[in-house]
Amino acid sequence: MHELSLCERLIDLLQEESQRHAFQRVTRIRLAVGRFACVDPEALRFAFDVVRRDTLAEGATVDIQQPPGLVWCEDCSSEREVPTRLSPCPVCGGLRLSPRGGDDLTLVELEVA
């Protein structure tokens, strides 16, 4: 399952951070999931609850944001926000769009104790 491996990577990252910044526990985690990432925020939350047992992130509050997807429109030569990967350009209706990010999981903010 895609979400499980993402969460395992996230725990690894938190453990590295805890060594670098000398904290024991994570109390709050804010994540951003790209619109194009094919990750279901609810599935991610469920997977994270499984993976974080007996880790420094057990009991932390988890906020998951889903920022709009960004694409580059060839027709108006501008960056646009679109709700899904298959949406046309909201300004000119063009379909020649290249994704700009929005396909990954980002750790936005961490509160630690």
Ligand SMILES: [Zn+2]
């Ligand atoms: Zn356009």
